[in-house]
Amino acid sequence: MRIRVTVAAATGALALSALAVPAAQAAEGPGATSAARSVVADAVKTPADDSRGDTAISNVVVNGGKDIVLGTTTKKTFTVSFTVKDNSGVEWAQAILWHGPDFDHLDGGAVADSSNGRATCTKVNATTSNCKSAYTVKADVDLIDSLAGSWKVWAIAQGTDGNYVQKDNVKGFRIQRLSKLTVNASPEPVKKGKTITVTGALTRASWNSGKYLGYTGQSVKLQFKKKGASAYTTVKTVKSTSGGALKTTVKASVDGTFRYSFAGTTTTPVVSATGDYVDVK
Incomplete structure (x- = not known):
């Protein structure tokens, strides 16, 4: 039948x-x-x-x-x-x-x-x-x-x-x-108390275009792992803008690694960026 x-x-x-x-x-x-x-x-x-x-x-x-x-x-x-x-x-x-x-x-x-x-x-x-x-x-x-x-x-x-x-x-x-997430913390190294700018981008596969396109308007956590620590802690939450761009600033305090982390949605999976280490002088 x-x-x-x-x-x-x-x-x-x-x-x-x-x-x-x-x-x-x-x-x-x-x-x-x-x-x-x-x-x-x-x-x-x-x-x-x-x-x-x-x-x-x-x-x-x-x-x-x-x-x-x-x-x-x-x-x-x-x-x-x-x-x-x-x-x-x-x-x-x-x-x-x-x-x-x-x-x-x-x-x-x-x-x-x-x-x-x-x-x-x-x-x-x-x-x-x-x-x-x-x-x-x-x-x-x-x-x-x-x-x-x-x-x-x-x-x-x-x-x-x-x-x-x-x-x-x-x-x-x-x-x-499939989602992708990047991070870049600069400058490196940085003096204690100075401003660190953390940028990145949240993108996901577009089956229509065959490209990875920005996922805008999404809440993404900026996380930090102190040198010698085993886990990340959340510093703040940032919204992705045009092209999935992410940008925020923090004050340099101790050596450690920054990353962005996205909790996912129904259509897009959880993803965390590979961390970027910053040496604080």
Whole structure:
């Protein structure tokens, strides 16, 4: 069964040119084939949660629980794993990744790398299988900037008795634009009590342009680690301006290392600059 959904085909977005849920392999018994086909057709046409019987999906994990972070040309393969239970045994399962306000208005998505889009399910016991799918994305081919942020996992699974469960959001995860952060403290060396100017820039990957562009209007912490100390402390918070530029001043007191640190957003990961050491005379 194949239901076509055209998604951002003209923009280069990570797209579902064909959002497909293959017809299930039917369990033996009268009416099983037609029941299985009905399950798949209804699931694709009606993305709201639906189920019949005791089939359950649990323990969904995307990319090992970590955000998926991509630079301008990054190619990455990651996995989605989940557990399926049905008292008759597990027949098949599939997970589809999607982005948008809801499944009816998605603007990007991905099916698994497998030829039929299904997960590979490994039997644990008579009622339980562990299922896994791999997905490959290349930033400069599959993504546009507006697709950064929160994504969701749509999933369906069917038991050998024709029971099924279908969820339009079994797990949320994030695809993010790789961030970079620089720092420069000057002058070096500096006399005690004199002014140190600390500059830098916060940038992030633009999948649209293939460049790293300034991330403006963001709160970034200036941190300092005294010579011999093991940890940084926050001195002040600075807002990034045009081009992601950062600039502030502090008074020289003791030898140590300055850095900028950014806490991240939904679309952009945490990043800290490599520290710049200042010798105070």
